Amino acid sequence: MSIKLGPNRYGKAETRLVHVVRDGPVHHIKDINVSTSLSGDMESAHLTGDNAAVLPTDTQKNTAYAFARKHGVGQIEEFALLLARHFVGSQPTIHHARVEIQEYAWSRGGPHSFVREGGEVRTCVVHHDRDGGDSVVSGLTDLVVLNSTGSEFHGYIVDEYTTLPPTTDRILATAVTARWRHTGETASYGKSYEQVRQCLLEAFADTHSLSLQQTLYAMGERALGACPEICEIRLAMPNKHHFLVDLSPFGLDNDNEVYFAADRPYGLIEGSVLRGDAPGAGFAWE
Structure with a gap:
């Protein structure tokens, strides 16, 4: 009987991230939940426990925080594309990145005061593949x-x-x-x-x-x-x-x-x- 490894991926799920833009006395807030998932040359990690090809999930979490500081968040689709392209472009063992983001809405109660809205949640799922390019799916729940x-x-x-x-x-x-x-x-x-x-x-x-x-x-x-x-x-x-x-x-x-x-x-x-x-x-x- 032949046994082999099938499709696989790994990543960091539900990294909670709040980004505050301080525009003088008026502040702006982005409240998001980021999940990243990577795939590529990962066979050795599964078959022998060799982690040489693995970018730790903790690193993926830290990248989301660092990119929020360096680039801001803006539209969630654009932030997801930025992360996905970075993971594939910076690591030769990573061929495909999936980034999913949920955004939670806040309405303004004052220059730096906000009220969490109880309505729908905005979503996106972005894929970036080394050979296949990008796909962007936006949505709401x-x-x-x-x-x-x-x-x-x-x-x-x-x-x-x-x-x-x-x-x-x-x-x-x-x-x-x-x-x-x-x-x-x-x-x-x-x-x-x-x-x-x-x-x-x-x-x-x-x-x-x-x-x-x-x-x-x-x-x-x-x-x-x-x-x-x-x-x-x-x-x-x-x-x-x-x-x-x-x-x-x-x-x-x-x-x-x-x-x-x-x-x-x-x-x-x-x-x-x-x-x-x-x-x-x-x-x-x-």
Whole structure:
């Protein structure tokens, strides 16, 4: 029986980094979580314990801190590319670097006072390969949205286990996770992020939904139509079910007013929307 080492990588997960820019009395803050992962000529580390090809994960952590001081953070995609290119370019044994960053938003409460926002988290995953170049995937998680009407669900398969009644008026709520792939380096990742986010929100609000799948496609289609710098968007949208409460035992009716918000189990709708000529469509983004 033949046994061999398969694909492998290693790195430093979730390096918490806060960068403060002190512009006189007015300060600016970037709060991020950085995960780095490297691969290349690492066989000896696995097979014999020889670490000569290994850049320690502690060094990867320190590099993130040092680069924040030397270069600032700016747009998370640009910071991730800077790190990824450094690891591959500075070490001959490292052929591929993956850098993932989450950014946590703070709103200004004063010149040097901030309030942590409770909304979505901005994300990016960057790959840099010695031979294959760069790929940049931006995104967000936990964008919680709700339509109190304008959603239906009927005409589905009914079998002996189906108990769900059809409806022509329901609450539609979800927490959107979206990731979109750039066709190349984008002039302004921040502007692109805001535009995609706005498209997602507008399409969710504007679509009279016959299914969450239909809404997912409308959101992706709106983003691609408005943003030529992206070629594919992937969405994961859990259906945050809201069930009407039966108030008849109390002599009360319930005309779509009082709901129980269930947290689990939930339907999970996932899908991609892409341009027909999107390069590398369907490749793994992880």
